Amino acid sequence: MATKILNAAMLGLTPENMSSHEHLPSALDASLLNTSIVIALCVFFALLCACIVIGHLLEENRWANESITALLLGLCAGVVVLLISKGESSHLMKFSEDLFFLYLLPPIIFNAGFQVKKKRFFKNFTTILLFGIFGTVISFCVISLGVFWTFKKIGVRSLNIKDHLAIGAIMSATDSVCTLQVLSQDETPFLYSIVFGEGVVNDATSIVLFNSVQTLDFDNIDGLTVLKLIGTFLYLFFTSTALGLAAGLLSAFIIKTLYFGRHSTDREFALMILMAYLPYLLAELLNLSGILTVFFCGIVMSHYTWHNVTESSRITTKHAFATISFIAETFIFLYVGMDALDIDKWRESKASAGTSAAVSSTLFALVLVGRAAFIFPLANILNCFQKIESSKIHFKQQFIIWWAGLMRGAVTIALSYNQFASSVKSSPESALMITSTIIVVLFSTIVCGSVTKPLIEAVLLRHRKPMVSDLDDNVSLEELRVLLLESGDPNNSNNNQPARRASSLRLLISHPTTTVHYFWRKFDDKFMRPVFGGRGFVPFVPSSPTGAADDSSSA
Numbered sequence: 001m002a003t004k005i006l007n008a009a010m011l012g013l014t015p016e017n018m019s020s021h022e023h024l025p026s027a028l029d030a031s032l033l034n035t036s037i038v039i040a041l042c043v044f045f046a047l048l049c050a051c052i053v054i055g056h057l058l059e060e061n062r063w064a065n066e067s068i069t070a071l072l073l074g075l076c077a078g079v080v081v082l083l084i085s086k087g088e089s090s091h092l093m094k095f096s097e098d099l100f101f102l103y104l105l106p107p108i109i110f111n112a113g114f115q116v117k118k119k120r121f122f123k124n125f126t127t128i129l130l131f132g133i134f135g136t137v138i139s140f141c142v143i144s145l146g147v148f149w150t151f152k153k154i155g156v157r158s159l160n161i162k163d164h165l166a167i168g169a170i171m172s173a174t175d176s177v178c179t180l181q182v183l184s185q186d187e188t189p190f191l192y193s194i195v196f197g198e199g200v201v202n203d204a205t206s207i208v209l210f211n212s213v214q215t216l217d218f219d220n221i222d223g224l225t226v227l228k229l230i231g232t233f234l235y236l237f238f239t240s241t242a243l244g245l246a247a248g249l250l251s252a253f254i255i256k257t258l259y260f261g262r263h264s265t266d267r268e269f270a271l272m273i274l275m276a277y278l279p280y281l282l283a284e285l286l287n288l289s290g291i292l293t294v295f296f297c298g299i300v301m302s303h304y305t306w307h308n309v310t311e312s313s314r315i316t317t318k319h320a321f322a323t324i325s326f327i328a329e330t331f332i333f334l335y336v337g338m339d340a341l342d343i344d345k346w347r348e349s350k351a352s353a354g355t356s357a358a359v360s361s362t363l364f365a366l367v368l369v370g371r372a373a374f375i376f377p378l379a380n381i382l383n384c385f386q387k388i389e390s391s392k393i394h395f396k397q398q399f400i401i402w403w404a405g406l407m408r409g410a411v412t413i414a415l416s417y418n419q420f421a422s423s424v425k426s427s428p429e430s431a432l433m434i435t436s437t438i439i440v441v442l443f444s445t446i447v448c449g450s451v452t453k454p455l456i457e458a459v460l461l462r463h464r465k466p467m468v469s470d471l472d473d474n475v476s477l478e479e480l481r482v483l484l485l486e487s488g489d490p491n492n493s494n495n496n497q498p499a500r501r502a503s504s505l506r507l508l509i510s511h512p513t514t515t516v517h518y519f520w521r522k523f524d525d526k527f528m529r530p531v532f533g534g535r536g537f538v539p540f541v542p543s544s545p546t547g548a549a550d551d552s553s554s555a
Helices: 001-010 015-019 035-057 066-086 098-113 118-123 125-154 161-172 177-184 189-215 225-258 265-285 291-310 312-340 341-350 352-386 394-403 411-424 428-450 452-459 477-485 491-495 504-510 512-532 545-554
Strands: none
Touching: 035 066, 035 225, 035 312, 066 177, 066 312, 098 189, 098 265, 098 291, 098 411, 118 125, 118 177, 118 189, 118 512, 125 161, 125 189, 125 352, 125 477, 161 312, 161 352, 161 411, 177 394, 189 291, 189 394, 189 411, 189 428, 225 291, 225 512, 265 291, 265 312, 265 504, 291 312, 291 504, 291 512, 312 411, 312 428, 341 428, 352 394, 352 411, 352 428, 394 452, 411 428, 428 452
16 A cells, blocks of 8 residues: 555646546545645655755765755655656656746745845946856857757757757756855855856846747748847846836835834735745736846845844844745755656657767757857957956956856756647657756756866865955945045146046046946935935834834933
8 A cells, every 4th residue: 555655646746647546545535635745745855854964964075065966866766766666757746837937946046136245246247247148148049050050960850940049048048056056255256246147147038038039920030030039138138127126126115114023023024025026926927037027126125125124034034035045946956856857758759869869969069169159258358348457357267157157957947848848749859859958957967066166176276365356346435436536637736726526437437337336325325225225224113222212212
């Protein structure tokens, strides 16, 4: 009987699978819960616990990290289930795009925006946008063209132009988790902010490109098709960002105005969580990019909303968001590892081992070329505009940024399922594309991810002193303030003429990032913080020291 129950759990959690299970004994039928679901969840949560424990024990290991550990545990669990079920199934639950995009991805992206060091992120914002948007578009074009020219030679001929472009968007989505687990914000803040920021913008850009491809009519291709693709991309990008900013400001205004902490910190904490998740759902409902929306919502909420709640709620929200993100991230790698052995997809592909290896190798080679096609050229173009040597992106740093984007993860698999899962039964080559995507994800994460730590230590010489550009801004805000107030022309210092103030336009050209930051700070302090709160805002709570002081003074 135990074998029957276990087999029922291993057949998956979809309704059609559940309905086909044999009836269990009457004692079990009387339960309000489906036994197969309970068993599957018990096994999955046990695997999550094992990932956390093993990840802790391997913290100092040169070759392993938590993401690789979770992926390998998922593969091992899939093998065990495959053996017990005698080849009928390899997973406790089937890969679901809804589960991934609606429940697992939002907390990860929101926490990325919520925890990001905003000063460092926006200091390198130009580089991040250049790599994350234009770089991803270049990679998309290289991979799409490469697939179009090489797949026919391999023997994959049933794919159309829409499939080729979709593959370009799918394979352009990076997963830099392994690299970020090795890089340190304290030792290499510049590299960390570039890899982190580019990873988030890259995922959003890849999904926006993918959605843009789905909206085009390829039966009537003309000269305006490219313009339509660009227009759709820009519309999705800017409207998604605007929605995230608006949602974050709305949450800040509501919490600042209503002072929930006067009566219950639970309410302000609950409202923060709900208003962090709501804009993602609205973006998906409006067919926008939920990733961009929730990421910028996280940035705005950390800048304004987080400072408007009580001290206890600040501590609670910070750790709650980080913990939920960590669990979701581990869950995804387990999920991907277990789903990699989906026996049905491998059977339906009907491809020989040689064809499967050729397709997978071609895809990974195009990933390498597509990544190199923008990292090195764009980095050197940026270096041409940097006057200070320490501000330039040196070749070793370019190499690490290139390497960090070679890993592929759950976003790649989810988009692959979205494009090809519906036609798997009618087209074996669609199943081949899913299995080849899984091979690329496994190879890039396990092989490339395992050598990331020793590679970074060897290339960057981890124990060296940080570069000047990693320590301070080239021009501090105080220095910029002096430049704005002091004379812009030192030759006039000996004359009796009044000193001229430095031109804002001239400062913007010579120090663009710091100048924008300076004027943003002035605008933020004068107009934004009085309305939306933020740093320095102290909500009135009668039980707090501030509230007690106010009560005593009024008495």
